[in-house]
Amino acid sequence: MSSKAAGLPPTFNPQQASRMYDGVEYKDFWDDPAKMRLDKLERAIVRKLLPVSGQRILDLGCGYGRLASCYLERFEQVVMLDGSITLLRQAQETIEERATYIAADANRLPFRPGSFDCVLMIRVFHHINDSQVILSEMQRIISNGGNLIFNYCNKLSVRQLLHWTLRRTRENPLTIKPTGIGTRLISHHPAQIEQLLKQHGFTRTKYLGAGILDKLPADTERFSSLAEALTPLFGAIKLAPWINCRATLSSEGQIKTSQRLDDILVCPACHQELTRQAFTYYCRGCEASFPIENGILDFRIG
């Protein structure tokens, strides 16, 4: 499959993985009938998995804000974060001042512990090389009892199983280790995801599967409803190419999210306090500085 067809950036520098979508016209990926069906289904899934209301949500790897309509009305505060400045600018154009915009690497987040009651991370996990690091960050920034809603590319999908059985690939989908580490597309085994979530304190989980029926050409309302109705089944048997998950962080302890958005920001490099002077944040620990440019807080390092 070409990188355009898969919605992946054409070139990739592993040293700057968080910026891989800079300059990519990601909107174009969704501009074909099959992708529109998948988009519709994904929105329905995200709406189903998101809590009906909350204080503060982080859309991590928000892209151009494709999913914003699913949560804008449900949360008091909305933070859109991405490694790509060009995609953040597009998000800004559509969502405007309803959200706060942050450029940062998902592996080095500029937030205090317990900053969010919900993190949404759709079509991002397959770009993250170290799933331990990202899940540790999720455990750190989500408040107790808060939710992580994310999806992952399933290495155990029917398609992968067929390819392997027909010897079109040597990658054994039954083994638990992820495939594609160091590339643009990493696939995970459902058992590894469950293990990782448990290790990082996420207890209750709900899974919905997508990417099977929406690939077929029929585009009737009834067919869309059927694809949506079958997501719990595809989530339970874990053979769909995309598995969407809501995982809830254990509610023990007392970490509460702070009301003011400025209060949750810390240095992404050393997690020390920041001071703000005009359009720059300065770290009181390592003395790094982070500019605010045209409404985007730029916490990227390097």
Ligand SMILES: C[S@@+](CC[C@H](N)C(=O)[O-])C[C@H]1O[C@@H](n2cnc3c(N)ncnc32)[C@H](O)[C@@H]1O
């Ligand atoms: C496939 S797009 C998905 C965008 C959006 N979540 C959606 O579903 O439409 C992946 C997004 O994740 C962002 N991304 C990938 N790796 C990242 C990282 N390490 N830190 C921050 N953003 C990252 C990309 O810039 C891109 O916007």
